Each structure stands twice: as C-alpha cells, then as structure tokens.
Amino acid sequence: xxxxxxxxxxxxxxxxxxxxxxxxxxxxxxxxxxxxxxxxxxxxxxxxxxxxxxxxxxxxxxxxxxxxxxxxxxxxxxxxxxxxxxxxxxxxxxxxxxxxxxxxxxxxxxxxxxxxxxxxxxxxxxxxxxxxxxxxxxxxxxxxxxxxxxxxxxxxxxxxxxxxxxxxxxxxxxxxxxxxxxxxxxxxxxxxxxxxxxxxxxxxxxxxxxxxxxxxxxxxxxxxxxxxxxxxxxxxxxxxxxxxxxxxxxxxxxxxxxxxxxxxxxxxxxxxxxxxxxxxxxxxxxxxxxxxxxxxxxxxxxxxxxxxxxxxxxxxxxxxxxxxxxxxxxxxxxxxxxxxxxxxxxxxxxxxxxxxxxxxxxxxxxxxxxxxxxxxxxxxxxxxxxxx
Amino acid sequence: xxxxxxxxxxxxxxxxxxxxxxxxxxxxxxxxxxxxxxxxxxxxxxxxxxxxxxxxxxxxxxxxxxxxxxxxxxxxxxxxxxxxxxxxxxxxxxxxxxxxxxxxxxxxxxxxxxxxxxxxxxxxxxxxxxxxxxxxxxxxxxxxxxxxxxxxxxxxxxxxxxxxxxxxxxxxxxxxxxxxxxxxxxxxxxxxxxxxxxxxxxxxxxxxxxxxxxxxxxxxxxxxxxxxxxxxxxxxxxxxxxxxxx
Amino acid sequence: xxxxxxxxxxxxxxxxxxxxxxxxxxxxxxxxxxxxxxxxxxxxxxxxxxxxxxxxxxxxxxxxxxxxxxxxxxxxxxxxxxxxxxxxxxxxxxxxxxxxxxxxxxxxxxxxxxxxxxxxxxxxxxxxxxxxxxxxxxxxxxxxxxxxxxxxxxxxxxxxxxxxxxxxxxxxxxxxxxxxxxxxxxxxxxxxxxxxxxxxxxxxxxxxxxxxxxxxxxxxxxxxxxxxxxxxxxxxxxxxxxxxxxxxxxxxxxxxxxxxxxxxxxxxxxxxxxxxxxxxxxxxxxxxxxxxxxxxxxxxxxxxxxxxx
Numbered sequence: 001x002x003x004x005x006x007x008x009x010x011x012x013x014x015x016x017x018x019x020x021x022x023x024x025x026x027x028x029x030x031x032x033x034x035x036x037x038x039x040x041x042x043x044x045x046x047x048x049x050x051x052x053x054x055x056x057x058x059x060x061x062x063x064x065x066x067x068x069x070x071x072x073x074x075x076x077x078x079x080x081x082x083x084x085x086x087x088x089x090x091x092x093x094x095x096x097x098x099x100x101x102x103x104x105x106x107x108x109x110x111x112x113x114x115x116x117x118x119x120x121x122x123x124x125x126x127x128x129x130x131x132x133x134x135x136x137x138x139x140x141x142x143x144x145x146x147x148x149x150x151x152x153x154x155x156x157x158x159x160x161x162x163x164x165x166x167x168x169x170x171x172x173x174x175x176x177x178x179x180x181x182x183x184x185x186x187x188x189x190x191x192x193x194x195x196x197x198x199x200x201x202x203x204x205x206x207x208x209x210x211x212x213x214x215x216x217x218x219x220x221x222x223x224x225x226x227x228x229x230x231x232x233x234x235x236x237x238x239x240x241x242x243x244x245x246x247x248x249x250x251x252x253x254x255x256x257x258x259x260x261x262x263x264x265x266x267x268x269x270x271x272x273x274x275x276x277x278x279x280x281x282x283x284x285x286x287x288x289x290x291x292x293x294x295x296x297x298x299x300x301x302x303x304x305x306x307x308x309x310x311x312x313x314x315x316x317x318x319x320x321x322x323x324x325x326x327x328x329x330x331x332x333x334x335x336x337x338x339x340x341x342x343x344x345x346x347x348x349x350x351x352x353x354x355x356x357x358x359x360x361x362x363x364x365x366x367x368x369x370x371x372x373x374x375x376x377x378x379x380x381x382x383x384x385x386x387x388x
Numbered sequence: 389x390x391x392x393x394x395x396x397x398x399x400x401x402x403x404x405x406x407x408x409x410x411x412x413x414x415x416x417x418x419x420x421x422x423x424x425x426x427x428x429x430x431x432x433x434x435x436x437x438x439x440x441x442x443x444x445x446x447x448x449x450x451x452x453x454x455x456x457x458x459x460x461x462x463x464x465x466x467x468x469x470x471x472x473x474x475x476x477x478x479x480x481x482x483x484x485x486x487x488x489x490x491x492x493x494x495x496x497x498x499x500x501x502x503x504x505x506x507x508x509x510x511x512x513x514x515x516x517x518x519x520x521x522x523x524x525x526x527x528x529x530x531x532x533x534x535x536x537x538x539x540x541x542x543x544x545x546x547x548x549x550x551x552x553x554x555x556x557x558x559x560x561x562x563x564x565x566x567x568x569x570x571x572x573x574x575x576x577x578x579x580x581x582x583x584x585x586x587x588x589x590x591x592x593x594x595x596x597x598x599x600x601x602x603x604x605x606x607x608x609x610x611x612x613x614x615x616x617x618x619x620x621x622x623x624x625x626x627x628x629x630x631x632x633x634x
Numbered sequence: 635x636x637x638x639x640x641x642x643x644x645x646x647x648x649x650x651x652x653x654x655x656x657x658x659x660x661x662x663x664x665x666x667x668x669x670x671x672x673x674x675x676x677x678x679x680x681x682x683x684x685x686x687x688x689x690x691x692x693x694x695x696x697x698x699x700x701x702x703x704x705x706x707x708x709x710x711x712x713x714x715x716x717x718x719x720x721x722x723x724x725x726x727x728x729x730x731x732x733x734x735x736x737x738x739x740x741x742x743x744x745x746x747x748x749x750x751x752x753x754x755x756x757x758x759x760x761x762x763x764x765x766x767x768x769x770x771x772x773x774x775x776x777x778x779x780x781x782x783x784x785x786x787x788x789x790x791x792x793x794x795x796x797x798x799x800x801x802x803x804x805x806x807x808x809x810x811x812x813x814x815x816x817x818x819x820x821x822x823x824x825x826x827x828x829x830x831x832x833x834x835x836x837x838x839x840x841x842x843x844x845x846x847x848x849x850x851x852x853x854x855x856x857x858x859x860x861x862x863x864x865x866x867x868x869x870x871x872x873x874x875x876x877x878x879x880x881x882x883x884x885x886x887x888x889x890x891x892x893x894x895x896x897x898x899x900x901x902x903x904x905x906x907x908x909x910x911x912x913x914x915x916x917x918x919x920x921x922x923x924x925x926x927x928x929x930x931x932x933x934x935x936x937x938x939x940x941x942x943x
C-alpha cells in the first residue's frame with residue numbers, strides 16, 4: 001500500500017548494517033584520561049598529529065581539540081561550557097588577554113618554568129614589556145601568553161593582471177573595481193584600511209591600532225563608499241575561500257594572509273605577496289594556560305612542559321614548514337642541524353620563511369589589536385558596513 | 389518531470405565532484421595520487437573525529453526517532469495536541485548559536501562536564517522536531533479504526549501498536565532515523581559549544597576551513613564517505629530488489 | 635468533507651487488556667511524557683535563560699541581572715534589524731521556491747512512479763547530505779565563479795562574452811544554496827502525506843466529473859496539508875537559521891540573522907545576542923499562532939485528532 005514501506009526483514013538488515021558500520025572499531029579512545037594534556041587549537045598549532053617527541057620527554061599524551069579563532073568561539077567555549085574545566089592550553093591568535101584575564105579564564109605564565117623561554121629572542125625584540133607587540137602576550141605588566149607563531153600581513157595580487165603593486169591603495173583602486181576581496185574582520189581589514197588612510201593623508205587617524213569612535217567611523221564610511229561603488233567582489237571568511245579566490249583568478253587583489261599565497265604558489269599560480277610601503281599588519285599567536293579548576297599540580301607541570309616544547313626547535317620548525325609562519329628563533333637552526341628529521345628543502349623553507357617574517361617585523365607597520373578600546377563600536381560599525 | 393528530478397539530483401551531486409578531485413590531486417599541478425587515502429589511516433585527529441561523529445550520529449539516529457515516536461503518540465493521546473506539538477517544535481525556533489550557548493550554560497549549572505553525552509543531548513534536541521514531524525506526518529494518515537478493530541479482536545495496546553500501527557508508520561520511522569543521523573553529522577554550531585575534549589568531523593572541518601585550509605586528507609575522508617555510501621545504497625537496492633522478487 | 639465522516643469515538647482496548655492494572659496506564663502516560671520532560675529540561679530552561687539575559691545590563695565585559703531594555707533599544711534603526719528583515723524575506727522566498735519544487739517532485743513520485751523506483755529516488759536525494767555542508771558549499775563556489783565550469787561553458791557556447799558575475803557572491807547564489815540545502819528535506823514529508831491519500835477519493839472525484847485540477851485543489855492538496863506544514867517548517871526554520879550559506883556564497887558582507895548574533899558574541903555582548911534570539915523566537919511563535927488561526931488544526935494533524943475527538 002505504501003511505497004516507502006519497509007518490511008521487518010529489511011528493517012533488521014538496515015539496523016544490523018548500521019550498527020556494524022557504527023561499531024567499526026568504535027568507542028573512541030577516552031580523550032580526557034589522566035596523563036593527557038587537552039590542547040585547544042585553531043588548526044595552526046597541529047604538528048601533523050605527531051606529538052611523539054613531547055610524549056617521550058614528558059610521558060604525557062596531547063589531545064588536540066579543534067576550535068574556532070573568532071572571539072565568540074574562544075570565549076563561548078571557555079565561559080559558557082565546561083571548556084575551562086576541560087582544556088589545559090588554548091592556542092589562538094593573541095591579544096585576547098583583556099577578555100580572558102578579566103573573566104578569570106587564564107593564568108599568569110611563570111616564564112621561569114620554561115627553559116626555552118629565555119632562548120626566545122623574539123620576546124625581547126618584539127613582544128616583551130615595553131615593546132609594541134606586548135599587547136599580544138601581556139596584560140597589565142604580566143605575561144599571559146606564550147608566543148607560538150609570528151607573522152606580518154599585507155595583501156596578495158596577480159602580477160599578470162595588475163603589474164607590480166606596492167601600496168594598500170591597490171585595494172581601493174578603481175582599476176581593479178569588482179576584482180578585489182577583503183577579509184571579514186575589523187581588526188585586520190579594518191586596521192589595514194586605517195593604516196592606508198592615515199599614510200595617504202585621507203583621514204585623520206592617530207593610532208590605526210587603537211582608533212577612537214570618530215576615527216573608526218571614518219574608516220567604515222570610506223569602506224561603505226567603496227562597497228557601493230562595487231569595488232569589492234566579496235568579503236572572505238576563511239582560509240579555504242581566500243585560496244580559491246586566488247587560484248581561480250576570481251579576484252586580482254586580495255587582502256589576505258601569506259600562507260594562502262604559499263598554497264596558491266604550490267598549485268602553480270603566479271601570485272605575489274605585496275611588500276607595501278605603508279608597512280605590515282603585525283601579529284602573533286599566543287598559547288594561554290587555562291585556569292582550570294580541575295587540574296592537578298602534576299598536570300600543570302605537564303602543561304608547562306608542553307608550552308616549553310612549543311617554544312622548542314623541533315615544534316617550531318615543524319609548524320613553520322607546515323603552516324608558513326615564523327615560530328621561534330631555534331626553528332631554523334634545528335631544521336638545518338637535523339637533516340634526518342628535516343630534509344634539505346624543508347630546512348631551506350623554514351630558514352626562508354623565518355628570514356622573511358623577520359624582515360617584516362624590522363620594517364614595521366601597525367600591530368593588530370584584537371581587543372581595541374572601542375571594540376564594541378568597531379563590531380557594530382562593521383555590521384553597518386556589511387549590511388550597507 | 390523526470391527531467392526536473394534529474395536536474396535537481398545533478399545539482400545536488402555536482403558539488404561532490406570537486407571533493408573527489410581534490411582528494412586525488414597531488415602536490416604538484418596535474419599530478420594524481422592515492423596517497424591522501426593512505427595518509428588518512430595515519431591521521432589520528434581525523435580518524436578519531438570520524439569515529440566520534442559516527443557514534444554520535446548512530447545514537448542520535450536511535451534516540452531522536454524514539455523520542456519522536458513517543459511524542460507523536462503523546463500528541464494523539466494526552467488530549468492537548470497543540471500544546472505538545474508546540475513544545476516539541478520549540479527547539480527549531482531558537483537560533484543555533486544561542487541554543488549552543490544556552491545549553492552550555494545549563495550543563496555548567498547542572499555540573500555536567502562536556503562530553504559525548506552532552507553532544508548527543510544537544511543534537512538529539514535539534515533532530516527531535518524533525519523526527520517528530522516526520523513520524524507525525526506518517527501517523528496523520530493512519531486510520532485509528534484499525535486499532536479499534538484490533539482492540540475488538542482482543543489485542544492489548546502494545547500488541548495492537550506493534551502489529552498494526554508500527555508496520556504502517558514504518559516509513560515515517562525510517563525517514564526519521566535517516567533525517568536525525570544526517571542532521572547529526574552536519575551539526576556544528578551547537579556541538580562546538582559543548583564539545584569539551586572531543587572533535588567531530590564538522591567541528592574539525594569548521595576550524596581548519598577558517599584558519600589553515602581543508603587538508604587533502606580530509607577530502608580523502610569525504611571521498612571515502614561518498615564511495616562507501618554509494619556502495620551501501622547499491623547493495624541495499626540490489627538486496628531489496630532480490631527480496632521483492634522472491 | 636470526506637475525511638470528516640470518520641469522526642467517531644474510538645473504542646477503548648477490551649477489558650482484558652485494561653484489567654492488568656491502572657499502573658500500566660500510568661506507566662504508559664509517563665512514557666509518553668518522556669519527550670516532553672527531555673525538551674523541558676534541555677530546552678525550556680535555556681529558552682528562559684535567553685529571554686532573561688536579553689534584559690540584563692552590561693557592566694564592562696560582564697553583565698548583571700537587571701530589567702533593562704538597552705539591548706532592544708540599541709537595535710532600533712541599526713543595521714541588525716535590516717539583517718533580520720532580510721533573513722525573513724530570504725527564508726520565505728527560499729521556502730516558497732523549495733515547496734513548489736518539492737511538492738511537484740513528491741507528487742510525481744507518489745502518484746506516477748512505481749513504489750520501488752520512488753524509493754530509489756528518495757534515497758538518492760538524501761545521499762549528498764552525508765558530505766559535510768561546508769565542503770558542499772565550497773564546491774558551489776568552484777563551479778559558479780567567474781572562471782568556474784558554468785561560466786566557462788556559457789562563454790564557450792558563445793552565450794555570453796564576459797563571465798556572469800551574479801552567479802556567485804550574490805542573492806541568487808544564496809537562494810540557490812538554501813534551496814539545495816533544504817529542498818530535499820522537504821520532499822520526504824510531502825511524499826509521505828501525498829502517498830497515503832486514499833486513491834478512492836481521487837477516483838470518486840474524477841467519476842463525479844471533476845477536472846484533474848479541481849480534484850487536486852479540493853482533494854489532494856487539503857489532504858496533504860500535514861506534509862506541507864512539516865515541509866514548510868523544515869525549510870523556513872532551516873533557511874532562517876542558516877549561517878554557512880550566506881558567508882560562503884553571499885555577496886559583499888551578506889549576513890543572515892545567525893551571523894549577526896555570532897558577531898555580537900564576538901565582543902561579549904551576550905545581552906544583545908540574547909535580545910536578537912528572543913526576537914527570532916517571538917517571531918516564530920507569532921508565525922505559529924498565525925498558522926493556528928488561519929488553518930484549522932485538522933488540516934495538519936489530520937486523523938490524529940480523531941483519537942477520542
């Protein structure tokens with residue numbers, strides 16, 4: 001009578017095959033077992049699943065949990081859900097100390113517990129107290145984050161279509177109308193636009209890295225005007241999307257991250273990551289020690305060992321090689337000295353990336369500020385831009 | 389009409405092609421390889437996420453239809469159909485982000501640590517209205533006189549239900565099972581708020597998609613799922629054809 | 635009406651079955667209440683929490699209990715209400731479009747096709763959903779882009795000179811994404827309710843001289859309303875809550891309500907996020923109420939109401 005009718009034998013067969021499929025080697029291993037560090041990460045800090053060196057040194061396993069980098073994702077996971085009672089270390093783009101520390105979610109870092117800390121000269125050079133990058137790892141004169149990755153962002157372009165470009169002005173150049181993409185992020189695209197407007201003398205902005213309401217409103221108005229003229233093809237939201245925009249030649253000029261260019265190049269694309277005269281948007285990732293009420297002293301010890309491991313040469317070289325970011329000063333040397341682990345081409349790549357990012361930091365520009373004073377105003381203005 | 393169906397199906401199947409291509413593409417342009425499929429077995433992060441997803445989908449695929457069936461019976465028998473229907477539909481009304489956050493708060497208040505259980509709970513809640521509605525749709529056309537007849541013949545409630553009604557509404561139940569499982573394996577936003585130490589395939593995809601790009605190994609997993617599903621569907625169709633021939 | 639003639643008392647189970655004790659009836663009742671208890675605990679509490687927090691005040695990065703309309707007031711005239719309005723319109727459009735398509739497919743499968751074939755087709759419609767929705771949506775960008783397969787084919791065929799920009803990152807692409815994501819879910823309930831309509835009604839109507847269209851309008855459509863209700867709800871709710879399709883396929887800064895809620899959480903403005911959610915919940919409740927008032931309950935609960943009617 002009913003065409004979709006399944007008789008009992010059919011149903012049994014289906015149920016059996018489903019349970020067989022689901023039972024296939026299932027019951028996932030218990031992730032939260034003692035002797036495991038729960039490490040929440042946004043994808044960048046995953047050394048290809050290989051934690052064997054850390055395990056050999058500490059006896060602890062690492063359980064990597066993939067989380068989003070958006071502040072909402074990070075904070076929701078810690079504030080609302082039991083994330084705080086679950087995670088030991090959380091590795092995200094830094095600069096989130098204000099919301100994290102003020103909500104009592106992360107602990108102060110005792111740098112003396114990490115032998116590799118003293119060897120990380122980047123801290124003294126760029127990120128230490130009194131340096132402009134301090135906002136990525138410190139708060140109120142204390143250290144809360146361990147720097148795991150450093151990078152300077154600009155934009156990418158297809159030279160065959162545009163010729164050589166050396167200014168953020170290209171993003172707003174009517175010549176590329178409809179062939180430009182920006183990132184959907186007020187602390188990157190918004191801040192780069194501010195840097196451009198300031199340097200070009202188009203707007204009165206004192207600090208692109210911490211704008212007043214009037215200043216950020218000027219930036220938004222400028223972007224809305226550009227949007228209405230049809231300057232932008234799209235505002236991208238993800239790594240994958242940005243790579244596709246480049247490799248498919250959907251856009252010619254794109255505000256993006258350098259590793260996207262590495263991926264596009266590996267696919268045979270002729271694409272250049274610009275060296276803009278206005279400078280770079282500099283930033284760092286930080287690993288925070290979560291204030292986990294359930295953690296024992298031994299577990300905290302192991303968490304420190306993990307943080308120290310992440311400041312070490314092997315992990316740094318591995319991440320630089322996999323993700324295309326600068327990590328720590330030991331990385332390049334380690335890769336060169338251990339050809340058994342890093343073949344010559346990989347060691348060369350690590351050294352090149354490191355040298356290139358260093359150059360950007362020496363050149364300067366503006367430091368990304370993930371939590372500017374007027375962050376709420378930024379967010380509501382950005383909504384206005386998107387809805388315009 | 390066949391043309392419309394063919395077009396609609398083509399439109400749904402076309403996006404599977406780029407994933408298959410990406411799963412076979414080598415590191416250099418124009419190079420083809422199966423190494424990502426081999427690498428899949430050496431990528432514990434993705435494998436564990438897949439196992440959790442499969443387990444959760446299985447549990448949600450069992451729980452949601454069961455609760456949905458009970459709810460549909462309750463709508464029929466407890467005398468306040470509108471109210472019960474409304475309550476069962478409520479999970480649909482709350483935007484996913486808010487739902488995730490709110491249930492995370494609740495678990496925290498109740499002292500329940502985030503785990504596979506909390507993931508199963510939020511996903512069951514999400515799938516439940518769908519399961520209920522489908523079973524209800526199947527039930528709306530079931531004539532209660534059949535049950536009356538069964539009672540007249542001396543059958544108890546349970547027997548009447550099992551022997552008369554259940555076979556007739558079975559299509560609704562199998563539909564509810566597959567809907568629930570599909571909703572479960574695609575659910576990201578609620579899950580990520582209560583995932584705790586677990587990854588599921590969608591939370592892993594969402595995180596890597598935004599920050600580092602989808603790895604070819606992940607496309608290999610998608611490729612395997614496509615191939616496995618097609619094989620299972622073919623086998624199932626062959627078996628049921630065989631069965632109907634007998 | 636035809637369906638009404640069944641409206642009579644349903645007999646109770648015979649005494650032998652009831653005689654086993656009153657506790658059995660109670661046990662049954664409790665069992666039937668399980669789903670309500672489940673939803674009650676895990677939903678009604680979060681729901682109340684959401685509405686409550688929407689009235690709270692913000693204090694720096696935290697918020698404290700109060701009765702403040704600040705979050706609602708801040709919405710007035712802001713961009714977020716535009717987003718809400720757009721979400722409602724887009725969800726309605728996508729649902730209407732999907733409903734027409736899904737109804738046609740379901741009708742065809744239920745009435746004109748061998749049951750075994752219909753089953754195959756239905757299964758085929760669900761298979762793509764085993765692939766993650768992000769991966770699927772990204773694939774559409776590969777196909778619909780300026781250098782994508784569709785534009786290349788159009789240009790090769792000489793139909794256009796330049797790539798069609800509106801295929802991707804446009805309202806069109808969002809609609810397409812939404813329809814492809816939710817239409818297949820809508821076929822199934824429609825198929826169930828159309829397939830179960832007693833053919834004798836249809837034949838009787840034809841014998842009485844009604845045209846096929848009249849028969850459809852007066853018999854098939856009203857009797858399939860439970861399926862239409864379920865399908866419309868699946869589509870509307872799904873589209874309204876969708877957050878991946880707009881950011882992957884939408885144009886410059888295209889957002890739906892879910893995206894703007896997430897964005898307000900990015901700056902820890904939970905009261906605002908809660909206020910937006912509460913408005914959505916209220917709208918949905920109003921829609922349900924409208925449905926109750928406009929349509930007879932019978933039309934979507936069908937024979938279920940005959941139970942001790």
